Amino acid sequence: MEATKRFRRDDNVDPTNPDPSIVVHVRNLSPKATEADLLEALSHFGAISYATCMPGKRMALVEFEEVEGARACVVYAQTNQIYVAGQAALFNYSTSKMIQRLGLESENPNHVLILTIYNAQYPINVEVIHQICEPHGTVKRIAILRRTMLQALVEFENAEIAKKAKHAMNGADIYSGCCTLKVEFAKPDHVKVTRNDQDQWDYTMGPPPPGGHGNADYGYMANHDDRYGGNYGRGRGVDGYYGRGRGGYTKEDVGYGRGGGSYGRGRADAGDGPVLMIYGIDQTHWNCDKLFNVLCLYGNCDRIKFMKSKPDTAMAQMGSVRQVYTTIDNLHGAAVFGSKLALRPSKQQVLHDIRDPFDLPDGTPSFRDYSKSRNQRYTTPELTARNRIVKPSNVLHWYNAPVTMTEEKLKELFMDRGAATPQKVTIFPQRSERSSAGVCEFVSAEQALEALAIANHTAVESPVGKAPYIVKLAFAGSRDGKDFRM
Template identity: 25%
Template sequence: MSTSNLSAVDGTDRLCVSERAQSVPSRVLHLRQLPADVSEQEVLTLALPFGQVNKLITLKAKNQAFIEMGSEEAAVTLMNYYTSATPTIRNQPIYIQFSTHRELKTDNLNNQAALQTINATEMHSGNMTTGVDGRGPARGQSPVLRIIVENLFYPVTLEVLQQIFSKFGSVLKIITFTRNSQFQALLQFSDPLHAQHAKAALDGQNIYNGCCTLRIDFSKLSALNVKYNNDKSRDFTRADLPTGELEPAAFGVALPPYGAAAFTPTFHQHTALSMGAVPGSLVSPQRMSLQMAPPPVHCVLLVSNLNPESISPHCLFILFGVYGDVQRVKILFNKKENALVQMTDATQAQLAMSHLNGQRLHGNVIRVTLSKHPVVQLPRGGAGQEEQALTRDFSGSALHRFKKPGSKNFNNIFPPSATLHLSNIPSSVSEEVLKDLFSSSGFTVKAFKFFLKDRKMALMQLASVEEAIEALISLHDHQLDHNQHLRVSFSKSTI
């Protein structure tokens, strides 16, 4: 909002921004030393925990803002709190003082309508937590936030979380883990109010446009105990901590592997938020996009800790093909426990990495990370027969699942599970035939069910996720009759 939207504060003069320091209480507060590209929402997060905000004026050219609280009492409570806890935006200290003005006058009606909606929604949702006397932030509130990332289309790293949440205060510690198939994190601020600000501003927002939605609540923990600094946990106050072995037991919570270590996107220096937008737009279900840059263009994955006795290019082509169209696969000649898998694009590579990193294949827990190689090179003419056999070009394969635009396969991408989805089943093939097919291949069938409305599809539950992975590799595209081949994928359902 520019000063052109301001009417005279006292009826005759424009708002003077060069006010002298004031100790006389006023419900109008003067904020200085704001970041050059600060958003109105970031300014509001400093004030909303203390009560209703009537008006907000930002003077971005001068890095200043004015806030009119709903009452002088709320403004005094805010000032008393920030006397002992320096307010910050993006780790930058902010200077706040009482203004000489007793009220603010503005002709921007849209802005004030939006503020009324924000105040009502914050109070209704409980984001504006107050103490027992109703005059300030709740005492004893935890500085630890529990974060769930829904619609996880791209991996989310410690660095990404630190970058986002440090806008609201000093982030001390972070622990990430996966529970109930959801990527989660525990994040500790230096102060409970900073945690409250972050929750109020970020809950329900997307890290990337249309995906990676943040669901934030306060943790019951009062502090985090981090033993290792690595891609799963970090104590930003202790640079001396060891890296550990990334074992789940190290953190005291379930930490199934998650393949985000090599992914560090770039943060845009501003948000899409604008107080001049349609009133109420700040409190829609997804109030603003954090506008982080899309992932870097990495299409090649490095797969390590493979079983060299069992692995083959075709095996990796089928498995990674569940999450994208694999173009090339190379098993390294001198290190056969490692392989390179080239996907069609970066999105498919991210999906495959996030779903397959840490899964067990042929008895080994595999690791999937982004490779520094832009493409997988085919063997040169002088390469030996074995080396040529370790590299395959699958660009022309008929088994690509995602080549057809709008394919239903795009809507049925799930993590590996013990339940398989079978499709393209001929009407002549019975339940017994399918069970025998899997059991004769060495897999234990726990349950089976045809779809009621479409007998061409069925669910089959095996003994473990590892068995299901190997069954998919072995039996996807298995010929059931003279012109129909079985299609196998992972299911989110259970029988």
């Protein structure tokens, strides 16, 4: 009865041909799909206010903040498939004008949020909740509710801070593959705290004692990545680390990669498709071409999409699942443009074409298809054999340059593109009459990574013909570049 009331449609609307609405009805949904999967698949159409799944009916309702977001989703789905949790779903406007909230949830903006934690495989207490919320603004009070569902009420200083925190954390995983957050505005305008312990805390009464909150045992927190708090920046909301929520905060303390850590390749929930999530992407510094310039070193990068509702997040479709993990192994945690990259596999199986992508700050489109790019480096066995998989270092290998390339000309190439100038340039003895190669050394690996993103695949005039040379860059494993094949 409660579910019928919640999803009651407007009796004055034709259910076979509903008018545009901010609420979208999703059908043919995977029984395993969650609200987090819906957010991941649909948020690039527009900001999402609320989502709720009906697993038994294989349906869901998604409420966008603006009708334009709902319209973009429905129109796109008419001629394209949208995958949610790896399965193509069907989309149309709902006959409902809004989704009725249940319990303590509210559609009205408030300075109090309610966090519902799904699949809580690790202990959750006020310290964990404070660590993930405090980076977005001052937290006043927290109360954890341990009822039929694990929930937490979090009181911020004002509604604007709460809204920013909601947008950043909704759909995120506190730990990779588990402890998924559903974040909504709450009905109460005050969080009642009667004592300070692991389930509730009043931060207006002073900071917690050193070493934790109350007398609880917090030894397990060693497995919780302290970057959830330490490397955020309040001014930017997520400082490039949203989605370490979304992909899970990687628990680097206990190892990362193939066997240890939270991206173990055997995990069924880690994503088994060729799509990659990239966090820590500041759109003022990045665009699709710059990201392609970096990702192409580790595999074929077919499509890139920046997220409108999550400005620190991008997605890329690689050539294979193996290339996804190769990219993660080499780029996760890399410092660039004042932030750190965080990468994880996506549950999506494909990035679909976007007819009208929004523009990035530099005026370039937020989606591009590189599947036919001549700058791909893994399209044939011969090309693949020429590459060396190397993590970012302060030395770049440059090749496919004109034979007339000099140290000064190479430095000018970086300067003209707005990149840092290398400290040292080495030109290899010529093994070909058609091109030249060498290495260049930068102050740091971060500076070299930025230079590669900006200047890779720069066209240089040919001294002999009409077609320009496309100068290619890659990381060199040694200063002399002897480990790199051309």
